[in-house]
Amino acid sequence: MDTIKSNFQKIADQARKDGAKVEMLVTGGEALSIGYSKRKLESFESTQTQMAGLRVILGANQGYAYTENLSEESLLRTYGEALNNAKTVQTGETKPVELVKPQAVKAMPELFKPEEIAMEKKLEVARLLEELCLAKDSRVTNVPYSGFNESVVFKRILNSEGLDQEFKQNYYSGYTYPLAKDGENSKMDGEGFFARKFDDINTAEVTGEGVRKALARLGATQLPTGNYAVVIDREQFPTVLQMIHDYFSAKEVHEGKSLFKGKLGQKIASDKFELIDDPFETRGTAVRPFDDEGAPSQKTVLFDKGVLKNYLSNLEYANKMNLPHTAHASRGPASQQAIAPTNMVVATGDKSLQELLAAYDKVIHLAGFEGGLHAGFKQSTGDFSMPASGFLYEKGQNKGPIEQFVMSGNVLELLRDIEAVGRDYNKPGNSFICPDVLIKSLSFAGA
Template sequence: MNIRDFKEKLFSLGTENGFTDMEVYFNASNNFNVKIFKGEVDNYTVADESGLAFRGLYKGKMGYAFTEKVDETSLGILIEEAKGNAMIIEDEDEVEIFAGSEKYNDFEGYSKALDEFTPEKKIQFAKDLEKEAFALDSRVVAVNYCMMASGEGERIIINNKGLEKSAKDNLAYCYLSVVVKEGENIKTGAKFVASTNITDFHAKKIAEKAVKEAVSMLGAETVKSKNYPVIFRNDAANTMLETFSSIFSAENVQKDLSLLKGKLGKNIASEKITIIDDPLMENGFASTPFDAEGVATYKKEIVSQGKLNTFLHNLKTAKKDGTESTGNAYKASFKGSVGIAPSNMYISPGEKTYDQLVENVEEGIIITDLQGLHSGTNAVSGDFSLAAQGYLVQNGKIIRPVDQITIAGNFYELLNEIEDIADDLEFGLPSRGNFGSPSLRVKGIAVSG
């Protein structure tokens, strides 16, 4: 059944059953994934998912229900389940059905060019990616992960207060991980690329980066334990930002799960640091013109030259703080509840190159990879203790690879210790948002060898 015809019948039935404000949220996605092993297709998946969520005010409380069947048989079930949920919900916070923003940005997240990237071409690209990796260096003994994937989706949000918005998007992405061996020494290297631009998927260039990374770590040893100046390379830096991004959520601030409570308008980081959330970024993994509640999204500086400007809000947290939503309401799918998440969050790049950052280090460590991010971090306190690897720098030059080290510190303190920022902004693997950072030079961090 057409979504708009369905919502008319659903809203009519809802009104008959005592609902006032009502909303439907429809989400549909189509995902493609192929994995290659030794030149052959190892796994091939095409998955379609769609469904609709209904929520509405019943006797002053918000009720929720969802279905994967958008037809007449679901109408009564949705209404009854939403009524039942409304009666048992104990949350006293007032939840709002949003009438709509005054203005929405023109944003097109769907690339027609990707339609030309057919399944056959994606499979061939993945095969070429693996082939190039083996051809680049005789020390490549295995490609332990070679994946090409794509996805496209559509979201529609309609309510009985006049809001009706829809958006389509698509994206392709690949991931390559290689294993190199020299004597008894074995190392891995990986590269991830996501884009709406087909030309970004150049098999040889992507393979070169993964193989170069792996080979560069051969012969890695530990270092003497002490406090070192540290450069977090862009991929390690965006991992740190992602891990601690929840401190900027207004929901966590209100629940005392962030030490940024009471810090609005104050300096919380080095003046070199500007952190941006840009839901309208071209080619952004999490770009969208409206959020999960229908609020118009916009580019915002969460932190400007070290000063905290705003938290990320949905309608509920904004009402608690007497402010407006920042358009960061988030639902993982039509089945999910409304929370808060960044869109494309990143640290603004500087003007120096990565090499110039390295040249200014007399003795220090470049961190390229962090492990144990779930067990070794505390997003509330900001403390971290993480296994890491990278390179030793002396007199402005990379001397050798480093592994079997642990770095320890505090994220809030780290933000204030950043002395310089490179121009090499890069985004990593997305997870509940898309996170990016350039390389960051930090004054000093405790390193245990």
């Protein structure tokens, strides 16, 4: 018996009596996390979660409530809370908010292929993520962070228009961050993996790359202050996309918070910069056949040869702003309706990383943002001033690691100053899928 559906039907019946429309988002899953420390099993955690979020619509007003108890009594009580919230919240809008009507969505059976893997094999992966790092080089003295994760997640959306969509996915992920020491000098770096098949996990490759990165940072010097050409590494360019991804939201545009407001159809980036939102890209973690109100997912062109082509919308803002409905509703059961991208994919170019690093006499290979966006990005202006680390190249030759510098600029100017794009993508496991990107000049404050 489908208790979720039968319980929701009672909620929908009550909503009709109340003159309301209702949507229920149910998410949950299972997760296994294993970690080793000092060659001993340190953590082993298996969890199961399930949560339902109700959105009730009364004309132009919306109310939300959520519960972790999916019994009929609890869901009806949660509906009542959401209904009261909808009655209380007065937006001042007059246009009624609509719900998505039932539509066919793309089948994505490749997302959910559970495997019967012996626990001993999972433990072995977790053990090797630490053990292989320690064995690769005597300068690796510790692996402060490493772990293996197995995840199964599901999402289901039902509404009073008759919509009922569901999808599941399973995957494996892990990470290792070795600490390397040379005398008094110590540095930590790491590597991770994301796999949809257990046999695709390569612990030797992951640990080898993690150790290589940590060792490469030893002996870092300070960078002289100045303007330099910079290659933002394919694993770091996602931070640039994080700076701009809210600007695509039709809600942010409508509220005057987006620097892309009024720029639709304009060339505001380099013609080398092409960007799409692709919810079907299985290398990405934001893959989905429908959005968080049940609308069928679709690819959306965001930049074409530097021209801003689209904003991202949910049904409410597509109607409110007379925009194409791109199916980018985003929310969790405990949050309100918002708009967000799925997998943002930057088109590759034809250059190798080495060719990009040899483009100028001096080039900074930016290999790490220290502290993320909170360390120095101002969304209202696009200005950033962020601590970073990397390597200095002269005439294509690596002169060694550099650190303790701050890279500054404006993200819109950065997009305009893209000179070339690499031909290889970052590893799977990120919702931002990026190549290496050459920027002709940025300001660096160092020694």
